[in-house]
Amino acid sequence: MTEYGRGQGSEPWHPEDPLYGDGGWGGQQAETGPQSPYGGQPQHYPEQPQQPQYGDWGTGEQAGYGQAQQQYQYDQQYAAQAHGHQQYPGQGDHQQQAQGYHQQQYDNGGWATDAHQQVSYPGDPADPYGQQSGAYGAGQPDYYGTPDAYPPPEPPGRRRAEPEPEPETDWDPGPDQGEHAFFAGGDDDDDGDEPRDRRSRDDKRGRGGKPKKRRNGMACLVVVLVFGGGIAGVGYFGYQFYQDRFGDAPDFAGDGNGQQVSVEIPKGADGYTIGRVLKAAGVVKSVDAFVSAQAGNPEGRTIQDGVYTLQKQMSADSAVELMLSPDSRDNLIIAEGKRNADIYRLIDKRLEVKEGTTAEVAKKDYKKLGLPAWAQNHPNVKDPLEGFLFPSSYGVSEGQKPEDVLKSMVQRATETYDKLGVEKKAESLGLEDPWQLVTVASLVQAEGTSHSDFRKMAEVVYNRMKPGNPQTNGMLEFDSTYNYIKNQSKIDLSLSELRNYDNPYNTYFHKGLPPGPIDNPGEDAVKGALNPTDDGWYYFISLDGKTSKFTKTNAEHQKLVDQFNASRNN
Structure with missing residues (x-):
C-alpha cells in the first residue's frame, strides 16, 4: 500500500x-x-x-x-x-x-x-x-x-482518587482509623478497604455524609467482659458438674437445731421425692445427701407416707433414723376392720374440732367425696361411706378440713378396689354387684382372726348364702352384724336376743347379706373375698381369740362350741 x-x-x-x-x-x-x-x-x-x-x-x-x-x-x-x-x-x-x-x-x-x-x-x-x-x-x-485508552499503570502516589461510587445508605459504619473493624464496630466488609477507598469514603462523608464517630475502648472492654464472663461461667458449671458427680453431697452435721417442723410424705414417694420434701422444709441440706443416707440404712426403704415431726438442719443420717422411729410418726393410722363411727371420732380429735363434726360432714356430703357410681343409692344403708375409709396411714394435722381427709380415704379405697378387680369379678362369684363384694370382705374382716383365715371365711359366707344349703338354709347368723347395728363389740350374746331383733343388718333375723359393709376391710380381706377356698366349709369358731377352726357340719361345729364353753366355765 x-x-x-x-x-x-x-x-x-x-x-x-x-x-x-x-x-x-x-x-x-x-x-x-x-x-x-x-x-x-x-x-x-x-x-x-x-x-x-x-x-x-x-x-x-x-x-x-x-x-x-x-x-x-x-x-x-x-x-x-x-x-x-x-x-x-x-x-x-x-x-x-x-x-x-x-x-x-x-x-x-x-x-x-x-x-x-x-x-x-x-x-x-x-x-x-x-x-x-x-x-x-x-x-x-x-x-x-x-x-x-490503555495508559501504563501509574505509581500509587500519582494515581487520582476516583473510587467507585458507594451505595447511599442511612447506616454509618463509623470511621476506620487503622483498628480492626470488629473492635471499631464496623462491618466485616470494611476489612478489605484499601487506603484509597477509605480516603474516598471520608471525602464523601465530608461532602455531606454523617460526621465521623469518635472511637473509644468501650467495645474492647465489652468484648473482654463477655469472654471473661463466659469462661467464668464454664468454670463454675464445670465445678458444679464435678461436685454433683464425684464430690460429697452437701449435708448438715448433728441431730438438728432444736426447731421442730412437720412434713407430710405423699403416698408412693421414692427417696428423691422424700428428699425434696425434707429439703424444702429445711430438714436436710441436699436431696442427694438424704438419698445416699437412705440407701445406706438397711431399713431405709421402709419409710412410709404420712406426717413426721422432725427438726431443721439435721444430718441426712439422723433424718433417716428418726423417720424410721415411731417417735417421729404423726400420722392418723386407720386399722383394718375399723368402723366409720370410730374413724370420725379419730379425725375430729386430730383436727381439734368439735366431736361429731366429721360425722355430720360425711352424712351431708357423702356424694361429693368421690364414691364410685356402683357404691351409691343402696337402700337401708346405715352409712354410705362404710367400707370406703380405707385402712392405711394418713397425714392429718390441725388446720385441715374434715372433707379433705375423708376424700383422701375414699380415694385410697376406690383405687385399691379398682386395682384388685372388685367391679369385674363380682358377678363371677354369684353376687349382684361390687357393693355386695365389699360387704362380703367386711364380714371376712370382722369374723376372721388372722390373714390365713380370710379365704376359708369367705367360703363360709358364700356357702351359707346358698338358698337351699342343708346346713343354714341361707342364714349367715354372724354376731358381727348384730354388734354393728348395736354399735358394740360383744362376744357373749344369747340366741334369744339375736333372733328376736328385727333389723336389716341382723343376719340372725334376715337371710343373706346385710344392706352394706359393716366395717372397712383391708386389702388381704378383699383378696380373700375375691378368691375363696373350695373345701366345703360352713362353720367356724375361735377358741383362743387368735385363730379359727373350720368345720363342714353342724355336728362338728357343736363339739367345738361345747369345748369353748367348758373352757370358760359356762
Missing part, C-alpha cells in the same frame, strides 16, 4: 472515500458498497441487518456498516472543522453540499481547501478510528486505539 504523507492538514485520498468519487457529495457510492462513515474496520457481523444512522438526511444513500474496506489508515478523519462545522457523509444533496462548502480538489496526495476547509487533526496510522468526533455526539473524543 502506498504511504501518503501528511501535509498541511490534508488527508490522503482513497478511491472508496465516501466524500469523493462518482456522485460527489450526493451521488452514488463506489461499486464496493456503502462505506462506514467513520472509515473504521469492517463490521464483524455482516449478516446482521443494517440500521439507518441518523435517519434519511438527504437524497443520497447513507454510508452503512459492514462494508469491507482496504487496510488503509487515515492520518486524520472527520476532524473539527475550521469554522466549527462537522461534515457528515451523505448529508443533503450535491447542490446543498456545494453551497455549504467549496469544491475540494485533490492536489499532490492531499486535500486543498479554502478558508472554509475542514482542519484536520493529526491521527495515528494504527488507529482505524483516529480521533474522530463521536458518531452519536459531537465533542466527545474517542480514546479507543490511542495511547490514552
Whole structure:
C-alpha cells in the first residue's frame, strides 16, 4: 500500500472515500458498497441487518456498516472543522453540499481547501478510528486505539482518587482509623478497604455524609467482659458438674437445731421425692445427701407416707433414723376392720374440732367425696361411706378440713378396689354387684382372726348364702352384724336376743347379706373375698381369740362350741 504523507492538514485520498468519487457529495457510492462513515474496520457481523444512522438526511444513500474496506489508515478523519462545522457523509444533496462548502480538489496526495476547509487533526496510522468526533455526539473524543485508552499503570502516589461510587445508605459504619473493624464496630466488609477507598469514603462523608464517630475502648472492654464472663461461667458449671458427680453431697452435721417442723410424705414417694420434701422444709441440706443416707440404712426403704415431726438442719443420717422411729410418726393410722363411727371420732380429735363434726360432714356430703357410681343409692344403708375409709396411714394435722381427709380415704379405697378387680369379678362369684363384694370382705374382716383365715371365711359366707344349703338354709347368723347395728363389740350374746331383733343388718333375723359393709376391710380381706377356698366349709369358731377352726357340719361345729364353753366355765 502506498504511504501518503501528511501535509498541511490534508488527508490522503482513497478511491472508496465516501466524500469523493462518482456522485460527489450526493451521488452514488463506489461499486464496493456503502462505506462506514467513520472509515473504521469492517463490521464483524455482516449478516446482521443494517440500521439507518441518523435517519434519511438527504437524497443520497447513507454510508452503512459492514462494508469491507482496504487496510488503509487515515492520518486524520472527520476532524473539527475550521469554522466549527462537522461534515457528515451523505448529508443533503450535491447542490446543498456545494453551497455549504467549496469544491475540494485533490492536489499532490492531499486535500486543498479554502478558508472554509475542514482542519484536520493529526491521527495515528494504527488507529482505524483516529480521533474522530463521536458518531452519536459531537465533542466527545474517542480514546479507543490511542495511547490514552490503555495508559501504563501509574505509581500509587500519582494515581487520582476516583473510587467507585458507594451505595447511599442511612447506616454509618463509623470511621476506620487503622483498628480492626470488629473492635471499631464496623462491618466485616470494611476489612478489605484499601487506603484509597477509605480516603474516598471520608471525602464523601465530608461532602455531606454523617460526621465521623469518635472511637473509644468501650467495645474492647465489652468484648473482654463477655469472654471473661463466659469462661467464668464454664468454670463454675464445670465445678458444679464435678461436685454433683464425684464430690460429697452437701449435708448438715448433728441431730438438728432444736426447731421442730412437720412434713407430710405423699403416698408412693421414692427417696428423691422424700428428699425434696425434707429439703424444702429445711430438714436436710441436699436431696442427694438424704438419698445416699437412705440407701445406706438397711431399713431405709421402709419409710412410709404420712406426717413426721422432725427438726431443721439435721444430718441426712439422723433424718433417716428418726423417720424410721415411731417417735417421729404423726400420722392418723386407720386399722383394718375399723368402723366409720370410730374413724370420725379419730379425725375430729386430730383436727381439734368439735366431736361429731366429721360425722355430720360425711352424712351431708357423702356424694361429693368421690364414691364410685356402683357404691351409691343402696337402700337401708346405715352409712354410705362404710367400707370406703380405707385402712392405711394418713397425714392429718390441725388446720385441715374434715372433707379433705375423708376424700383422701375414699380415694385410697376406690383405687385399691379398682386395682384388685372388685367391679369385674363380682358377678363371677354369684353376687349382684361390687357393693355386695365389699360387704362380703367386711364380714371376712370382722369374723376372721388372722390373714390365713380370710379365704376359708369367705367360703363360709358364700356357702351359707346358698338358698337351699342343708346346713343354714341361707342364714349367715354372724354376731358381727348384730354388734354393728348395736354399735358394740360383744362376744357373749344369747340366741334369744339375736333372733328376736328385727333389723336389716341382723343376719340372725334376715337371710343373706346385710344392706352394706359393716366395717372397712383391708386389702388381704378383699383378696380373700375375691378368691375363696373350695373345701366345703360352713362353720367356724375361735377358741383362743387368735385363730379359727373350720368345720363342714353342724355336728362338728357343736363339739367345738361345747369345748369353748367348758373352757370358760359356762
